[in-house]
Amino acid sequence: MDWVPWNDAFGLSSTGGGWFVRYLIFISFSVMFAACASFLVGRFAPYAKQSGIPEIKTFLGGYVIHNLMSTWTLTVKAIGLCLSVASGLWLGKEGPLVHVACCCAYFFLRFFPTLRDNEARKREVLSAAAAAGISVAFGAPVGGVLFSLEQLSYYFPDKTMWQSFVCAMIAAVTLQAFNPFRTGKLVLYQVSYSTSWHAFELIPFAILGVFGGISGGLFIKLNMQIAVWRKKHRVFRTPLLEVVAVAVLTAVINFPNKFMRAQSTELVATLFSECSDLTDEQLGLCGKSSVPIVAVRMLAASILGFFLTSLTFGLQIPAGIILPTMCIGALYGRTVGSIVREWTAAAPNFFLFSACEPDVQCVTAGTYAIVGAAATLAGATRMTVSIVVIMFELTGALTYVLPIMVSVLISKWIGDAISPRGIYESWIRFQGYPFLDNRDDAAAASVPDVAVAHLITPFDDLVVLSAEGHSVASLRALVNTHRFRGYPVVLDPTSRLLLGYISCTELEFALSTTGASLPPSAPAVFTGPGGLRRTASGLSTTSQHPAPSAGDDQQQRQMLDLRPWMDQTPITLSSRTTLQLTANLFLKLGLRYVLFVDRGRLQGVLTKKDVWLLLDGKELDNKQRRVGREAVNLDGQESGVIHSVDDSGGRGAAAEERVEESRGLLSVGSAR
Structure with missing residues (x-):
């Protein structure tokens, strides 16, 4: 039908x-x-x-x-x-x-x-x-x-x-x-080419790379400016009304231009194809008499699509960015390809076209659409190798890998010069997610070479657990009151001698399994029988004391020993370590927290969120880091780190769950 x-x-x-x-x-x-x-x-x-x-x-x-x-x-x-x-x-x-x-x-x-x-x-x-x-x-x-x-x-x-x-x-x-498309192809715009490219085409391919880098970089800047403006100025009462307004605007603009009215995958498939493969060609791409008109329409569609995509990405709807950027690049790429094709046909004796065979089409305009799409996608996302391979798998033409590589390389260089982050990294930063990019060497190099002791959360501001003095009930109350990712464990608050670190998940598991069979008043300890005690020469362990009696065994069975669930060798650094070294450890090792000690005495903690705030430029001195310690922490945060409010006054995705946010580090409290 x-x-x-x-x-x-x-x-x-x-x-x-x-x-x-x-x-x-x-x-x-x-x-x-x-x-x-x-x-x-x-x-x-x-x-x-x-x-x-x-x-x-x-x-x-x-x-x-x-x-x-x-x-x-x-x-x-x-x-x-x-x-x-x-x-x-x-x-x-x-x-x-x-x-x-x-x-x-x-x-x-x-x-x-x-x-x-x-x-x-x-x-x-x-x-x-x-x-x-x-x-x-x-x-x-x-x-x-x-x-x-x-x-x-x-x-x-x-x-x-x-x-x-x-x-x-x-x-x-x-x-x-x-076979969802009923064509036997994996994707609707899967194409293949019968001709190869010529050396002189590297020039227009490089130009497409320049266009791709410029359009990708400008797209990121424009899209982020719109996102910031959207957050500051509530033009519409609800996001739904904003979506309706953008849909009306897009439909009004799309319908008169058949390149914009076409479905995106069909448009890309048509732009990628050779004229000989277009049996039902409705866009007029291959008509020789209408090349100027078609070129103007494609350029207009590319420019309008650029602005509409910048306006659409960020709305309250499921929306990707890959296909629109490919459409934009394919439109101006096909325009350049059509111009080069007509040029080679009109001036076959031009010295650059000496490699072209007479009476044979020298240039395939569809390849320019693919190169333009790859260049624009690279400019927006800053991906390189994966784009080249994806485009190769789409076309099946191994001979066009080099032109795609050239355009993608140039596009990334120019895109990085215009905007240092890709579109995904820009949105991560805009949403306020604490993401440390381990590939970003420039971020680590920009960290000032100062002592980290001035930036850590000091011991007095931490929720710490002492080795003894807890009960099963008190630890349950602690977990319910202070929803942190974990707690440092010290011998006692006076000595501050670090014994280890226990995560909130492990502590909850221990309380719900082994602790469930014990009465609420049962003691919970982080040391062995007899514990540790201070001597004139340092620490004395239980191995120096007589073996426990039968009564001691009975007492141990009524005690919750938390050592199996505690990390007894957490990553520690000297409090005199530089911030540069610390930041590099977080970036390269993917750490969530580092404990800082001085001769075994706990001095403070630095978390992943703290380092992210420092690299992001939101934490510059020690005073700023004292703001908001009273806020309630999110379930699932690194060691009590609290979500930050960005400089524009907006909040990240956590605000959607109506969670109070603040800037700062570990909350003040006592575990005793």
Whole structure:
């Protein structure tokens, strides 16, 4: 059954009001789909908005974001993505599909306790799931693995690469079996070329790289300026009204231009294709008499799409950034390719075109669209290797790898000069997520070479646990009152001798298992029988005392020994260590906290969030770090670090859960 235009359904001709009827219906459906997607996100799953890649990247970096991959988020993301793509807005599905894949993996993790309760293994599974998401989105399994390695994963060992490869391969095979496009292709815009490129084409390919870097860098700046303006100025009462307004604006602009009216994947597929492969060509790309008009329309669509994408990315709907940037680059890339193609046909004797064969088309305009798409995507995301491999897997043309590499390389150089961060890193910073990029050598080099002792949270401001003097009930009350990621353990508050560090999760587990069989008044200790005692020469251990009697054994059975759950060798540094060295350890080793000691005496703590604030420029002196110690800490934060309020007065994603935020470090308190 063939589709029937709306004007034919109403019995109207194109000249008798039919075009206007189609225009109104196009706007109506666009607004309806976008509004439904926004309503679902705002009502049921706030974390289902946008692409989800910045949040996934932050999560893989060690920061816990609750409800990011919940069942509601998965459901709303999947349904909302279909609606938002159908609305015709300038957005893509590739990034959200990564989020959907990670949500699916997170859902199945609950059935495997060994994986669910192991944070390291959990992140390995999510890295593999992200590779599967890109494999399905692009039909590029190898590109999916490289995307997870280059863009998402904080730690990517060899075994994770193998797991990601298997996962991406199975995802691609499953997609091939379903054959969703009924074409036998993994993706709708999968193409192949019969001709190769010539040496003189490296010049326009390099120019496309320049355009890609400029457009990608300017896109990031414009998009972030719009995001800041949107946060400061509430033009619309609700995010839903803003989505409706943008949908109306987009539909009004899209419909008159057939390049913008076309569905994004179909547009990219057409722009990538050779003229000989376009059996039902409706965009007029191959008509020789209309080349100037088509070129102007493509440039107009590229420029308008640039602004509409900047306006759309950040709305309360599921929206990716990969496909829109590819559309923008493919439009101006095809324009350049059409110009070069007509030039070679009009001046075959020009010295640059000496390699062209007579009476044979010398230039394939579709290749310029691919090079332009890769360059713009690289300028916006700052990915390199994964983009080249994805484009190669899309086209299947090994001969075009070098032109794509040249354009991507130039695009990244220029993009870095315009904007130091990619679009995902920019949104991580804007949302206030404490993500430390271990690939950012410039950030570590910019740290001042000062003593870290002036920046740590001092002992007097910490919630610490002494070796003795606790009961099962008092520790339960402590865990419920001070929701920190963990607690330093010292011999006693006077000596400050560090014994270890126990995480809140381990302490809760010990209290719920071994502690459950003990009365609430049962003592809980972090030392062995007899404990440790101070002597004139230092510490004395129980091995120097007689063996415990039968009565002592009975007493030990009524005591909760927490040593098996305590990290007795935590990472420590001297309090005289420089900030530069400390920051590099956090960046390269992925640490969550470091304890600072002086001759075994605990002096203070520095956490991942503190280092992030320092590298981000929000913490410059010791006075600023004293603000907000009274605030309630978030469940899942590093050692009591509190979410920070950004300089613009807005809050990160935690504000959506109505959690009070503040700047500062570990809260003041006593565990005794």
